[in-house]
Amino acid sequence: MKKIDLHIHTVSTFSDNGFTYSLDTFKRYVEEAKLDAVAVTNHDMFDPGQFGQIEAALEALVFPGIEVNVEKGHLLLIDEPANLKDFTARTKKVAERITQVGDTMSVEELRGIFGDLNKYLLIPHADKGPPIQGEALEKLRPYLAAGEVDSAKKFIRAMKDSTKLTPVLFSDARMRSDLGAIPLRQTYVDCGTLTLSALKTCLRDRSKVALSEADGNRLWQVFENGQKLSTGLNVLIGSRSSGKTHTLDEICAKIPRSKYVRQFSLVQQDEEAYEREFRGNVERRRSAIADQYLAGFKRVLEEIVDIDLVANDRAVQQYINTLIKAAQEADRQDVYSKSTLFNEVEFEIGKTEELTKLIASVRHLIENIEYRTIIEKHVDLESLKKLAVELIDLLRTKTGEFEEKRIVNGLIREIKGALKLKTAATQVEDVDLYELAMDAKRVERFTQTVEFLKKESVIFEDGLQGYRIEVTSGPFLGAGEIKQASRVQTSFVKAFARYQSPYEYLRELLSDESLSQAALYRLFAKITYRTLNKDGYEVSGGERSEFRLLQEIADAQNFDILLVDEPESSFDNLFLKSDVCKILKGISETMPVVVVTHNSTIGASIGADYLLYARKEMENGQVVYRTYSGYPSDRILLSVDGKSIKCHASVMDSLEAGALTYEERRQGYEAIKD
């Protein structure tokens, strides 16, 4: 097996966060990581002079390469060291093309610069940002040997999925002068003599690519000293203060996206604080559901707050009064009141929204690429274009007409006002009866909607290992409940008295200046979040801890590794055995998991893929923390510095307080059996 890292930066370009390059660092990295081959891949540039120095200084084989920005994703393009002159000339064109942040080239441009892409080793960012995807990926696919990922979890996932490119895990590291610990992301390939074409052949065959030398993809190196972990389920045991938690902390620091469930973090401590925290947690997780549920109602409410039915009634009354009065005064008309404009009503002005939406839809149909063949099967594109043009013509005409009417309305208002000042005659006050009728209809619809909201109903349900999260909608039963939902220190007693008639209730809420209009939509129905146990009752204290663990673990899917420190500190054995073990085992099928435990239920029944035994040892008067590891079926466990220990004895010591105690306990159980 050869260990390779084909993604390394040695020049601080505008795409980097600024660093000082050091050849010594590069040498140290290659030596300590025992690399057989590396590639120099800087962003959109290649420096042949620097490459020559690196090649001369390193023991490993060095390939010239470049990381090119293609279609907004990154692509590693690597050449034979023998083609240096040609490669230098071509990469110069890349540097001329990509000159600032945001610049990116098309696949065609890449071909234009490099010619036949089959000559190179091409590796795109696959499950790693910024990825090459979509059409660009399809165009490049015939030339790709592998796809880069950025974690062991993603590596394993891609390895199991034959539709994905062969995964490779590279460091993407900057060879900076102040580099601390060396990077730990490399890939092993089963390759004889390392040449570019041999590498390409190897990478195309996923069975020849692995995370570790001897154990294929079952183990991968996590610590600089060579200590590995399983890509599945690891169980870390050892007596108190043997460095177990410290080991987890270290893993957490090394793997950026670690999900770490700390010891006792789920235990119920201060009852009240816990209650608050638990509720807060549930509320946060689920309040999104309520907002989503109420989104439609919120829009309805936004229209309703501007409707003042009392003012509308007044306007109608005023219209009738002035109409009657004007009729009575018919014989008292003068030159002003006899003018047609004196009692003229304004133009109603229509809306162009519908037409605008229609134009957008037609344009959407014309410009959609994804479903073009289906669209063109039924509608002729030329007809659609004609339709768009005709609609735009209509929109222009209408917009002009409306604008003219607006001008006339302004003139009518102005002249009516001036005429009114000159005469004693009564002017009929205009009213838009259509709008008022619409307002009444809107309020009616709003009232119905609120009634629906107030009906007791389950609006969301979600299950998690026997627990059920239930979100319900129903009526508020008192002013206090409304206050709680509003989170505002004000009295709702007056408003609640009107709660049965939603519109009056709304007017009452609007009259309270301490309430934000934008948040009123939460005050019409009570949205309750509840977590129920298997029997349908609200969860108890202990059950809450279980529920939280389940939630935390379910969350872990979004991370690259799950670390759990002594789950037994929070739960009873039955729950551990029936649920926790099952879930941890399940999740370890898709990502690495490390569980620290003293508990024999977990240690013995979880079905670990890899066993780690932490031990504090005295050596020449010095304390040494050592980790022994191996497969659970191994008779002996080994440390990275070559020491060994018996597997059975270690397990007995840490899980059963030693073989003697285990035997005594077993006999004790035997004695009380019947």
Added chain:
Amino acid sequence: MKLLKISETGGHFRNEAGEFIPIDKIGKEGLLRLVHWTLHEEAVSFDEYDEKTLKNQAHQLIYKSVAQKLVALRKRRKSFLDESARLYLEDYEKYRPGVSK
């Protein structure tokens, strides 16, 4: 085309048939037509407001308002027409027959 006229008998406006009608008889439809002509006709003219000739006080009031508005509108005519032609200009040009995308 003359839209507003002052004579011995008072202020007048042009109606659809081209007749001049006393200005106190103008309603919203009449106004709309005047506005439309002002914005779209190549040449329009208005008799200047003159208080001495216009004896009827209602005529004075209405004529003055309408004339002022139309004169102001005439000055904005170009920008008004441009504005509506700018609506969806890009799409319009792209999809117009005879113009390939």
